[in-house]
Amino acid sequence: MNRFAQLDHQYIWHPFTQMRNWLGREPMVISSGKGAVLRDVKGRDYLDANSSIWTNLHGHNHPKINGAIRRQLVKISHSSALGFANQPASLLAEKLVKIANPKPVAGRDFSRDKIGGEKSGLDGVSPHLNKVFFSDDGSTAMEVALKLAYEFTRRTRGKGTKPKFLSLDGAYHGDTVGAVSAGHIDLFHKAYAGLLFKTDKVMSPYCYRCPYNRAKPERADAREYRKCNWECVGLVEKKFAAQKKRGNPYAALVFEPLMQGSAGMIPQPGGWLGQVTDIARSHGALLIADEVMTGFGRTGLAGDDVRRVYSKEKNKSEPPYVGSYENSLFACQQEKVQPDFLCVAKGLTGGYLPMAATLTTQKVFDAFLGEYSEFKTFFHGHSFTGNQLGAAAALVSLEILQSEKSVRQRAALQKNLQAGLQTLWSLPKVGDIRQVGLVAGIELVKDWRTRKPFALGERAGIRVCEAMARHGVLTRPIGNVIVLMPPYCTTAEQTRKMVSALRDSIQSLPG
Numbered sequence: 001m002n003r004f005a006q007l008d009h010q011y012i013w014h015p016f017t018q019m020r021n022w023l024g025r026e027p028m029v030i031s032s033g034k035g036a037v038l039r040d041v042k043g044r045d046y047l048d049a050n051s052s053i054w055t056n057l058h059g060h061n062h063p064k065i066n067g068a069i070r071r072q073l074v075k076i077s078h079s080s081a082l083g084f085a086n087q088p089a090s091l092l093a094e095k096l097v098k099i100a101n102p103k104p105v106a107g108r109d110f111s112r113d114k115i116g117g118e119k120s121g122l123d124g125v126s127p128h129l130n131k132v133f134f135s136d137d138g139s140t141a142m143e144v145a146l147k148l149a150y151e152f153t154r155r156t157r158g159k160g161t162k163p164k165f166l167s168l169d170g171a172y173h174g175d176t177v178g179a180v181s182a183g184h185i186d187l188f189h190k191a192y193a194g195l196l197f198k199t200d201k202v203m204s205p206y207c208y209r210c211p212y213n214r215a216k217p218e219r220a221d222a223r224e225y226r227k228c229n230w231e232c233v234g235l236v237e238k239k240f241a242a243q244k245k246r247g248n249p250y251a252a253l254v255f256e257p258l259m260q261g262s263a264g265m266i267p268q269p270g271g272w273l274g275q276v277t278d279i280a281r282s283h284g285a286l287l288i289a290d291e292v293m294t295g296f297g298r299t300g301l302a303g304d305d306v307r308r309v310y311s312k313e314k315n316k317s318e319p320p321y322v323g324s325y326e327n328s329l330f331a332c333q334q335e336k337v338q339p340d341f342l343c344v345a346k347g348l349t350g351g352y353l354p355m356a357a358t359l360t361t362q363k364v365f366d367a368f369l370g371e372y373s374e375f376k377t378f379f380h381g382h383s384f385t386g387n388q389l390g391a392a393a394a395l396v397s398l399e400i401l402q403s404e405k406s407v408r409q410r411a412a413l414q415k416n417l418q419a420g421l422q423t424l425w426s427l428p429k430v431g432d433i434r435q436v437g438l439v440a441g442i443e444l445v446k447d448w449r450t451r452k453p454f455a456l457g458e459r460a461g462i463r464v465c466e467a468m469a470r471h472g473v474l475t476r477p478i479g480n481v482i483v484l485m486p487p488y489c490t491t492a493e494q495t496r497k498m499v500s501a502l503r504d505s506i507q508s509l510p511g
């Protein structure tokens with residue numbers, strides 16, 4: 001066995017991994033990467049079809065991000081945010097505030113830009129989300145939002161209140177104790193119930209397996225042919241009403257917008273997010289948007305942005321449009337929802353370094369202001385908060401993201417992925433194909449006509465991913481759901497290879 005693999009076996013405990021299985025085989029040791037390709041120590045190349053656990057945006061070894069880190073490296077790598085400011089973190093905060101508060105463009109009326117009934121700043125004059133708290137990863141970004149929302153609610157509703165959160169069934173917001181408390185995946189979370197604070201859950205709109213969807217299975221994304229009366233939205237209203245009756249309205253609704261990742265790539269039908277966030281607002285709840293997976297363009301371009309990219313191709317005389325591409329960098333913006341807390345991580349640095357941010361409003365910020373002796377300070381922070389290397393990488397990543405080249409790449413990848421995925425409907429073991437922009441979940445079933453799932457013990461998803469690796473494509477399943485989430489630089493040819501490896505691997509499943 002390779003020396004690094006041996007050392008790994010001897011010393012490393014891997015996340016979300018049954019280590020008995022891990023120790024039973026030689027692990028792949030990654031040695032380098034370029035674009036969408038990862039290379040192992042044996043010199044074999046693989047396509048990175050899940051963007052290194054949903055982090056990488058523009059590809060590995062990107063010359064511009066490498067350059068930014070190098071330039072920062074010779075100045076300083078890290079100084080503390082406890083007591084000092086620094087250049088890249090200040091610039092990054094400014095940039096994040098800018099992209100989190102898009103200026104309305106024609107046809108993109110952000111009509112839900114209200115907090116507690118007040119007009120917010122989406123007029124472009126006074127930004128709505130204008131304070132940035134940096135941390136290290138998705139879990140800590142969520143932890144910060146939960147703690148801020150909790151204490152903000154106590155300070156505004158009265159110290160006697162016990163703020164309560166509502167989140168979605170199947171929610172995953174990270175592995176720190178607060179994030180786990182807001183999560184609802186029994187397999188991950190149940191064992192720790194004794195450690196957690198109680199949150200409520202409400203049905204998430206999993207159209208393919210929704211008990212209210214009366215449609216028979218078809219060879220299309222279940223969102224398209226569902227037959228229901230939006231019972232899932234009705235249940236949200238009921239939850240809010242019931243909690244209000246108890247005299248303690250929910251402090252906040254916590255959600256992943258457009259697509260719940262770890263729940264199994266569960267996409268929300270168009271209009272769901274707008275409706276449920278309107279309900280939450282009408283009950284005075286804050287909105288905590290977890291865009292750890294969905295942020296930075298992952299959920300694709302909104303319809304009008306795609307049209308503009310292509311219409312501009314036809315009509316070269318149109319003025320540059322780059323400014324308003326910003327409107328599609330976050331999933332919330334595609335449903336015209338402006339949250340009170342926006343949590344980002346994974347792709348923030350282009351997937352290069354661990355860095356996260358929680359954006360919030362002036363109103364929340366002000367609730368923590370006071371004389372030193374009032375101790376209203378937000379007593380929370382991390383050693384690497386506002387790290388310079390991460391911020392330098394993030395600044396360049398955002399610059400790339402907003403370039404016309406990247407917008408075109410993303411529009412093309414979205415189309416290529418869609419075209420490739422269509423070809424999988426002919427496979428009887430494919431039950432549902434759910435694509436939102438540049439991320440897709442393919443749900444495997446025993447037979448598409450019955451929607452009968454594979455038992456988890458059959459390891460269907462794992463086996464398909466192992467077979468895909470033998471075809472030179474790496475991804476990780478979520479139970480029976482195979483994830484395709486390529487870096488934005490993935491070419492048409494590479495996309496075809498990913499889909500064809502997936503097709504062959506599904507066909508190799510026995511029975």
Ligand SMILES: Cc1ncc(COP(=O)(O)O)c(C=O)c1O
Pocket residue numbers: 137138139140142172173174175256261262290291292293294345346
């Ligand atoms: C939606 C969402 N929130 C939070 C997290 C936690 O992020 P991290 O693993 O960086 O702590 C994840 C991780 O997959 C996620 O998908």
